Amino acid sequence: EAAVTQSPRNKVTVTGGNVTLSCRQTNSHNYMYWYRQDTGHGLRLIHYSYGAGNLQIGDVPDGYKATRTTQEDFFLLLELASPSQTSLYFCASSRLGGFYAEQFFGPGTRLTVL
Amino acid sequence: SQWGEENLQALSIQEGEDVTMNCSYKTYTTVVHWYRQDSGRGPALIILIRSNEREKRSGRLRATLDTSSQSSSLSITAAQCEDTAVYFCATEGSGGSNYKLTFGKGTLLTVTP
Numbered sequence: 001e002a003a004v005t006q007s008p009r010n011k012v013t014v015t016g017g018n019v020t021l022s023c024r025q026t027n028s029h030n031y032m033y034w035y036r037q038d039t040g041h042g043l044r045l046i047h048y049s050y051g052a053g054n055l056q057i058g059d060v061p062d063g064y065k066a067t068r069t070t071q072e073d074f075f076l077l078l079e080l081a082s083p084s085q086t087s088l089y090f091c092a093s094s095r096l097g098g099f100y101a102e103q104f105f106g107p108g109t110r111l112t113v114l
Numbered sequence: 115s116q117w118g119e120e121n122l123q124a125l126s127i128q129e130g131e132d133v134t135m136n137c138s139y140k141t142y143t144t145v146v147h148w149y150r151q152d153s154g155r156g157p158a159l160i161i162l163i164r165s166n167e168r169e170k171r172s173g174r175l176r177a178t179l180d181t182s183s184q185s186s187s188l189s190i191t192a193a194q195c196e197d198t199a200v201y202f203c204a205t206e207g208s209g210g211s212n213y214k215l216t217f218g219k220g221t222l223l224t225v226t227p
Contacts, residue, residue, distance in 0.1 A: 103159070
């Protein structure tokens with residue numbers, strides 16, 4: 001079964017702080033995604049990548065950077081965290097982009113910005 | 115329905131009842147994914163229906179898709195307590211954005227004994 005792991009699972013930082021969220025998938029999937037989930041908003045796509053060194057902008061990219069260092073690892077960076085970025089963050093991977101491909105999600109990282 | 119500007123929908127039923135959740139989407143798609151999210155976990159795909167499949171079944175789940183009205187539904191027959199979860203529909207983009215899933219806001223289903 002597809003495996004996506006995220007770390008840390010919980011993170012508290014202060015306004016202006018620097019945060020890195022990590023995601024690793026061991027499925028040899030090409031596509032990886034970062035979403036945020038807020039109450040009543042479903043999941044919103046922040047950034048995605050279709051391979052090492054590639055980065056594509058999602059629907060809510062402001063205030064976020066991302067980097068895909070290997071096929072397995074995808075990082076989300078908040079360089080000047082703000083309270084509006086308090087959220088539950090999910091990483092996902094899929095073999096294909098679209099084409100009916102299932103996305104496999106990690107367990108999530110809860111980020112609190114004070 | 116869980117699309118547009120609606121807030122998270124909530125449904126509460128008793129064990130053994132049937133339930134239907136609706137999803138209306140705004141842009142053209144050839145497929146609707148339905149994901150389930152249990153408390154404290156990431157979403158997981160439970161059923162996927164393509165535009166050439168007006169109906170799809172998987173166990174107690176039944177999904178429908180009407181591309182003319184841009185709507186989909188997910189039905190659960192004889193719901194059980196373990197069906198309690200948030201259910202999301204998601205559509206794939208087309209053309210250059212076919213990589214992307216756009217999620218609805220979700221329906222919180224609570225099944226009580």
